[in-house]
Amino acid sequence: MDKNMMRKERIDRGLKVRTEGIYAISSYREILYLLGPRLLLIVGIIALPFLLELAPYWKRVINIMCVYALLALSFDFLANYVGLVCLGGALFTGVGGYLSAIFNVHLGLPIYLSIPLATVTGSALCTALLLPCLPLRGVYFAIITLMYPLLLTRVIEALDILGGTNGITGLDSFPNAYIEQYAIIIMMLVFLFGMRRFVNQDIGLVLRGVKDNDQSVRASGINVTHMKLLAVFVASFIGCFSGAYVAHLYMWAGLSLFALDFSIIPIASVVIGGGGTLVGALIGSFILVPLSEILRAFGSFRIVIYCAVLTGFIVFKSEGIMIYLQRKYHQFERWVKV
Amino acid sequence: MEILIYGIINSITLSLLSLGFALVYSISRVPNFAHGALYIMAGYITWLFLNKFIAFPYPLAIILAISLTSIIGALIYRFILIRIRGMEISEIIATYAIGLAILEGLRWGGLRGMTFTLPPFVAGSIQICGTNIDYQRLIIVGAGILIFALLYLFTHFNKIGLALRGIAQDERAAMMLGIDSDMTAIISLAIGSGLAGFAAILLLPLGSIIVEAGYNVLIFAIAVCVIGGLGSWGGTVVASFIIGFAQILTEAFLSSHYQMVVALLAIIVTLLIKPSGIFGKQKELEERV
Amino acid sequence: MSTETVLSIKGVSKSFGGLKALSDVSFDIQQGDVFGIIGPNGSGKTTLINCITGFIKPASGHVYFKGKEITAWQPHKIAHVGIARTFQIMRPYYSLPAYKNLIIPLWSPRARKTGGWRGGGKHGDRDTVAVDILEEIGFERDSRVPYKLASALPTGYLKRLELARCMALRPEIIFCDEVFSGLSMSEIAGMLPLIEKMKMEGITLIMVEHRLRELFRVANRVMALNFGEKLVEGEPNFVIENKLVKEAYLGSEGI
Numbered sequence: 001m002d003k004n005m006m007r008k009e010r011i012d013r014g015l016k017v018r019t020e021g022i023y024a025i026s027s028y029r030e031i032l033y034l035l036g037p038r039l040l041l042i043v044g045i046i047a048l049p050f051l052l053e054l055a056p057y058w059k060r061v062i063n064i065m066c067v068y069a070l071l072a073l074s075f076d077f078l079a080n081y082v083g084l085v086c087l088g089g090a091l092f093t094g095v096g097g098y099l100s101a102i103f104n105v106h107l108g109l110p111i112y113l114s115i116p117l118a119t120v121t122g123s124a125l126c127t128a129l130l131l132p133c134l135p136l137r138g139v140y141f142a143i144i145t146l147m148y149p150l151l152l153t154r155v156i157e158a159l160d161i162l163g164g165t166n167g168i169t170g171l172d173s174f175p176n177a178y179i180e181q182y183a184i185i186i187m188m189l190v191f192l193f194g195m196r197r198f199v200n201q202d203i204g205l206v207l208r209g210v211k212d213n214d215q216s217v218r219a220s221g222i223n224v225t226h227m228k229l230l231a232v233f234v235a236s237f238i239g240c241f242s243g244a245y246v247a248h249l250y251m252w253a254g255l256s257l258f259a260l261d262f263s264i265i266p267i268a269s270v271v272i273g274g275g276g277t278l279v280g281a282l283i284g285s286f287i288l289v290p291l292s293e294i295l296r297a298f299g300s301f302r303i304v305i306y307c308a309v310l311t312g313f314i315v316f317k318s319e320g321i322m323i324y325l326q327r328k329y330h331q332f333e334r335w336v337k338v
Numbered sequence: 339m340e341i342l343i344y345g346i347i348n349s350i351t352l353s354l355l356s357l358g359f360a361l362v363y364s365i366s367r368v369p370n371f372a373h374g375a376l377y378i379m380a381g382y383i384t385w386l387f388l389n390k391f392i393a394f395p396y397p398l399a400i401i402l403a404i405s406l407t408s409i410i411g412a413l414i415y416r417f418i419l420i421r422i423r424g425m426e427i428s429e430i431i432a433t434y435a436i437g438l439a440i441l442e443g444l445r446w447g448g449l450r451g452m453t454f455t456l457p458p459f460v461a462g463s464i465q466i467c468g469t470n471i472d473y474q475r476l477i478i479v480g481a482g483i484l485i486f487a488l489l490y491l492f493t494h495f496n497k498i499g500l501a502l503r504g505i506a507q508d509e510r511a512a513m514m515l516g517i518d519s520d521m522t523a524i525i526s527l528a529i530g531s532g533l534a535g536f537a538a539i540l541l542l543p544l545g546s547i548i549v550e551a552g553y554n555v556l557i558f559a560i561a562v563c564v565i566g567g568l569g570s571w572g573g574t575v576v577a578s579f580i581i582g583f584a585q586i587l588t589e590a591f592l593s594s595h596y597q598m599v600v601a602l603l604a605i606i607v608t609l610l611i612k613p614s615g616i617f618g619k620q621k622e623l624e625e626r627v
Numbered sequence: 628m629s630t631e632t633v634l635s636i637k638g639v640s641k642s643f644g645g646l647k648a649l650s651d652v653s654f655d656i657q658q659g660d661v662f663g664i665i666g667p668n669g670s671g672k673t674t675l676i677n678c679i680t681g682f683i684k685p686a687s688g689h690v691y692f693k694g695k696e697i698t699a700w701q702p703h704k705i706a707h708v709g710i711a712r713t714f715q716i717m718r719p720y721y722s723l724p725a726y727k728n729l730i731i732p733l734w735s736p737r738a739r740k741t742g743g744w745r746g747g748g749k750h751g752d753r754d755t756v757a758v759d760i761l762e763e764i765g766f767e768r769d770s771r772v773p774y775k776l777a778s779a780l781p782t783g784y785l786k787r788l789e790l791a792r793c794m795a796l797r798p799e800i801i802f803c804d805e806v807f808s809g810l811s812m813s814e815i816a817g818m819l820p821l822i823e824k825m826k827m828e829g830i831t832l833i834m835v836e837h838r839l840r841e842l843f844r845v846a847n848r849v850m851a852l853n854f855g856e857k858l859v860e861g862e863p864n865f866v867i868e869n870k871l872v873k874e875a876y877l878g879s880e881g882i
Contacts, residue, residue, distance in 0.1 A: 085427045087371075087434055132609030139369055139568070140613075142430045143560050146371065147605070150553050154598040202734045202753055205723060209731045212720040215682065219714070220732040221706035221796060264438060267431060300446040307439035314428045314435075315421050 006335040016330045037329070041279070042189060049181050058290075059181065063249060065289040066184040067093075070242040072266035072273070072281035073191060074235040080276035081199050082231040083211030085142045090149035090262035091129070092239025093246060096122040100244035101168040101253035111172045115244040122240030127233045134228045149258040156255060167254025171247055184245055188282070191238055195278055198234070207231050264303065265292070268310045274320025283322050340469045341586055347475050349582025350482040351541060353575050355555050356562035357489075358533035364506045364569040366523035368419060368429050370411075372437030373534055374556030378449075378549060379440055380407040380535030381542040385454050396457070404535040411531025412524045419527075420520060437556070445549045454547040456539065478540050485536065486575070502526060506569070561601040565608045567615025576616055580604070631658045631693075633831055634710075634800060639678050639688030641671075641855075648674040649685070649855045656800075656831060661822070663842045663863065664835045666852035667875050672835045673715055675852070676802050680712045681705040692800075707737045711793035712802035715835075717785050719777040725766065726773040728788055729757035732795040741797045757795075763824075764791045765817050783814040790821065801825070803834040807841050815841055839867065851875065 019030045045066075052058045071089045078084045100118035103109045109117065129148065133140045156162055163169075174180035198204045207227055209217045214224045247253040265288055266281070273284025288306070295302045313320070327333075355377070362370045370376075380403050387399035394402070414436060422428040458474040465471075493499035504512035505522045513519050534555075545551070562581060566573030581604055588596045608615060634656040641649040648671045656662050664672050677683040679690050681702040690698045697705055706712075720728050732738060733753045762768040764787045772784065780788070786806055793801045807815050815838075822845050825832060836842040843849070843863040850860040853875035859866055866872055 079427060083427075085430055087430065132606060132613065136609075136613050138426055139430070140564070140609075142427075143369065143564065144605070144609075146434065147557055147560055150557050151598055151602045154554075154557075155602060158596065158598055202730050205727055205730045206734050208722060209720045209728075212722055213718040215702075216714065216718060216720070216792070217731060218682075218702040219680070219706055219712055220792065221703050221735040221737040222731070223701075223703045260438065264435070267435075271431070298446070300442040303442040304439045304446065307435035307442075310435045311418060311432050311439070314432050315418050 005338045007338050008333055009336045010327075010331045010333050012331055013329075041282075045185055045189070046182075049185075061290060061293050063181065063184055064246075065285055066188045067242045067246055067249075068262075068265050068269065068289050069188055069282045069285040070184075070191060070238050071262060072269040072285045073188075073195060073278060074238040075266040076270045076275060076278055076281040077195055077199070077238075078231060078235045079270070081204070081211060082207045082228065083138060083214075084228065084231065085138060086145045086235065087142050087267070088145035088147070088149045088263050089239055089266045090258045090260065091145060091152070092122070092126055092236050093243030093262045094149060094152060094258040095126050095236075096240030096243025097247035097253045097257040098162055098168070098243075099125070099240070100247045101171055102162075104171050104248070105168055111174065111248055114172075115241070115248065118244040118247075119237060119241040122243065123233050123236040126236035126240065127229060130232050130236075131229065134232070135225050146263075149260075149263060153255050153258045163254065165255060167252055167256075169252050171251045171253065173248060173251050180249065184242075187241065187245075192278060192282060195238075199278075203230075260303070264306060264310075265289070268306045270320075271310055271313045272320060274322030274324070274326075277320070277322045277326070280320050280322030284320075287321075339467050341583075341590055343466065343469055343471065345579075345583040345586040347471075347479055348586050349579040350479050352558055352562055352582050353578035354478070354482050354485070354533070354537040354540065356559040356566075356574050356578055357486075357571070358530040358537070359559040360563045360566070360569075360571055360574040361489075361533065362526050362530035363563065364571065365502050365526035366415075366505075366519075367509075368415075368423075368523070368527070369433065370527070370530060371430065371434040371556065372414065372440060373530070373559055374552035374554070375437035375440035375444075376407050376411060376531045376534040377538045377555045378444060378547060378552040379410070380404065380538040381456060381547045382444055382449060382454070383407070384456060384539055384542075385547060388456070396459075400539045403539060404532050407535035407538075408528040408532035411534075412528040414531075415524050415527040419523075423520075423523075437552075441549050441552045449547065449549055452546045452548065455545075456543045456547070458543040472544075474540075474543055481536075481540055485533070489571075498525065557598075558601060561605050563615075564605055565615055567617040570615065570617035573615055573617030632656065633658045633693055634679075634833075635689075635691040636675075636679060637689045637691070639675070639685045639690065641674055641678055641683060641686050647855050649678065651688070652852070652855070652857050653688075654850055654857065654860055656833065658831055659826070659829060660848055661826060661832045661834065661846045663846035663849040664833065664852065665837075665839060665842070665849060665866075665872075666858075669854075670852040670875070671855040672852055673804055674855075676712060676804055676833075676835065679705075680710060680802060706735075706796065706798075709737070709796075709799035710802070711796050711798035711800070713786075713789040713793060713804050713806060715804040715808075717782075717789055719780075719785055719788055721776070721778040723777060724774050725777050725780060725784070725788060726754065726757040726761055728777055729760055729791055729795050730754070732792050733757060735796060737796050737798075760791050760795055761788075764788075764794075764821060782809045783811070783817075786810060786814075787818065787821075790818075794825070798830060800831045800833065803832060803836075805835055805837065807836055807838045819845065843867075 015029065015033050019034055024030050024034055048062055049059050052062070071093065074092070075086055075089055078086050096118050099122050100114050103114035103117050104111065130144065133144045157165055174183070199208065206217065206222060210224055210227050217224050243257060246257065265285065269284030269288050270281045272287065273282070274280030292302055295305065359370055359373045362368060383406055384399050384403040387394045387402055388396065418432055418436065419429060422432060458472065459477055460473040463470050463472045493503050501512065501517045501522055502525065504515070504517055505519060509519055562574055562577045565581065566577030581601060584600050584604065585597045588600055632655050637653045639649055639652045652675060664675065666672055674683065678685040681700050681704070684699045688698070689696060692708060692710065697708065720731070730753050733756060758768065758773050761773045766773050766784065777785070777788065786809070790806065806818065810818070822832065834842060834846065846863055848861065849863045849866045851858040851866055851869070851872045858871045858875065859869045
């Protein structure tokens with residue numbers, strides 16, 4: 001027996017233990033410990049456009065980054081809190097974007113009506129499209145969501161509806177640059193903190209129960225298909241909002257709204273950023289999207305890189321950045337002799 | 339008459355595309371979303387052997403390409419999927435990512451435009467019952483029937499083939515009889531990828547090798563398998579005939595643009611009416627208590 | 628104890644491929660019974676529960692709850708009318724703490740309709756009610772146990788958690804699938820008062836058990852199954868003396 005065997009010991013930090021329950025507001029140190037990271041995120045992301053005042057190209061990138069962050073948020077929620085793996089986030093962006101275009105261009109509604117309406121009707125439509133596979137095993141959901149964006153692209157192309165390959169042009173843009181910038185940032189933060197609240201509410205717990213053991217949920221008298229329906233509606237709500245936003249950002253709704261990027265980058269963001277933490281989805285996309293811009297010169301090779309990294313993370317079961325950071329923040333680790 | 343002939347050709351084409359996917363899923367429960375990617379990759383490898391390297395004779399290039407694709411399929415399992423076996427979510431994401439990496443990698447590596455073609459085996463066409471049919475299409479039908487017969491014989495009379503069927507029916511029981519589930523999965527992925535390659539070298543001479551076709555193949559394979567019932571080989575064949583004829587009929591009476599619409603509608607209708615597919619077993623849909 | 632028949636099973640059969648799991652099983656359960664179902668392994672006990680509670684569709688036969696036919700209903704509907712069940716292979720919600728596990732049944736439409744256990748479901752704060760239920764079951768209230776993640780609890784606590792999950796629904800019938808298995812004598816001794824308490828609340832219990840001595844202490848009627856067929860039904864001591872039942876457990880040469 002090797003007498004010098006070491007093991008890793010993890011103990012909660014004193015400050016963390018002192019912040020349980022009511023003691024969290026007992027002094028500034030505890031409050032800061034809890035609020036610090038959250039404030040950092042909120043202040044950081046709101047201040048970012050000002051910091052990049054001299055680089056308008058990168059200000060645009062922030063908008064796209066938040067869009068992908070929202071899609072990653074919906075993927076994380078569905079996959080890690082409800083157990084449904086959605087391989088086709090592009091379905092939500094496509095439906096949201098095209099609907100927004102229809103409301104704005106064909107029906108003449110102003111932008112502050114077309115985006116909310118597109119979000120709501122889009123979610124209803126996506127939920128209806130995904131409804132048939134909800135009572136089935138998880139594999140079916142993955143297959144169907146994978147297939148829908150690819151199929152819808154080809155259907156639109158073949159039937160030449162909704163503008164065909166040219167798409168629908170002439171969407172209104174945002175009334176001013178600040179609204180364009182901050183609408184998505186604010187909504188991203190709202191959805192993030194809203195979802196964190198949601199998954200800890202009673203109804204969120206039921207959804208998490210569905211992921212862990214849906215037979216037990218059935219035996220408790222709850223219709224699991226209805227619960228999954230609710231979850232898909234919430235996730236597509238977030239996704240369709242991003243789609244509607246993107247359509248108005250580019251003032252165009254075309255086949256690129258169903259692009260693979262909208263499906264694969266959220267998945268990669270969640271895996272890299274830490275699945276199950278909701279914040280990890282945002283962190284992941286904050287890393288991946290600027291990276292993607294930098295690698296733009298490589299063309300399709302970007303996707304190869306994402307996929308390779310994604311596979312690496314999944315296979316080697318890496319926990320993701322956020323989980324690693326949380327662990328470091330909340331706990332001491334040290335090597336002790338066995 | 340024309341519709342009958344083209345219907346048969348189209349159906350056999352679809353079943354060639356889908357059988358690889360169905361086989362892999364039924365035996366190792368891994369949905370191989372890299373199926374379409376392996377298809378295109380096989381075609382591209384054949385093209386490379388024919389054109390880039392010293393000009394290989396066509397049959398040798400084909401054999402090499404199919405073997406390479408099978409080996410790559412087996413390697414994917416051995417080095418990547420084996421570590422996440424059993425975790426459905428991770429398997430799905432991993433195969434999807436690999437497939438995407440292969441396809442987009444090929445696109446970056448130069449597979450753009452319509453210039454990549456494979457020559458047909460026998461040029462020319464013949465007249466059957468008043469319709470013009472390429473020799474290549476006849477070969478497709480013939481080869482398809484041949485491969486189905488081979489697969490049937492293999493899985494009913496060969497020890498390894500029987501082991502594959504055993505694992506497909508009940509994994510635990512088969513393992514208790516000494517059948518190595520991992521080895522079987524490697525073999526099934528090799529055969530499935532090989533089938534994808536086989537389909538590729540048969541079908542790609544009809545058109546050109548383009549990356550988009552990889553996604554189309556994946557869509558059709560999934561559509562056929564869902565409709566026929568994930569895990570049922572007979573169902574796959576029957577479903578490919580149903581969709582094959584449906585597509586030909588819409589092409590004849592409406593327009594050829596509706597092929598994809600047919601696939602989409604067929605999937606939705608199946609999910610609404612009989613979600614487990616034609617020959618699927620209902621109990622497989624929900625977890626056992 | 629009233630003699631109203633709450634559950635009536637008639638001619639239920641189920642086959643899995645070539646295996647006949649259940650053959651024409653029929654029995655009636657009165658209100659307030661503690662009904663035991665015994666039989667060697669593979670006799671179809673769990674399949675019977677699955678068929679009655681909707682997790683498996685019986686090939687033939689009927690199930691009546693208080694006169695209403697509930698055959699082949701969906702599991703959540705059957706739970707909604709008041710028939711709860713535990714699972715033999717326990718799977719609590721591992722990612723949630725123990726008391727949060729009970730939020731799910733307390734959130735269900737049935738708990739909202741009937742008020743849940745002790746009226747908590749309707750107006751009470753579900754967290755408090757959950758901890759109350761756990762305390763009744765035997766989790767020590769002031770310790771960390773109710774707040775631990777379900778993945779960290781030992782079997783004894785998990786079995787009780789399963790029962791708590793059923794209780795939270797305020798059911799009329801509970802199917803207990805091998806609740807005593809895997810427990811030590813002291814843990815079983817801790818569960819017996821719980822069963823008495825449920826009897827007093829008027830809940831009808833149907834218990835599938837292997838541990839006959841403990842079962843016979845609480846059960847007032849027992850039915851024996853073997854190879855999917857009903858052998859005999861009646862008082863516990865009568866059933867255990869029956870020749871067929873002895874043969875089923877001990878083999879014909881052991882008699």
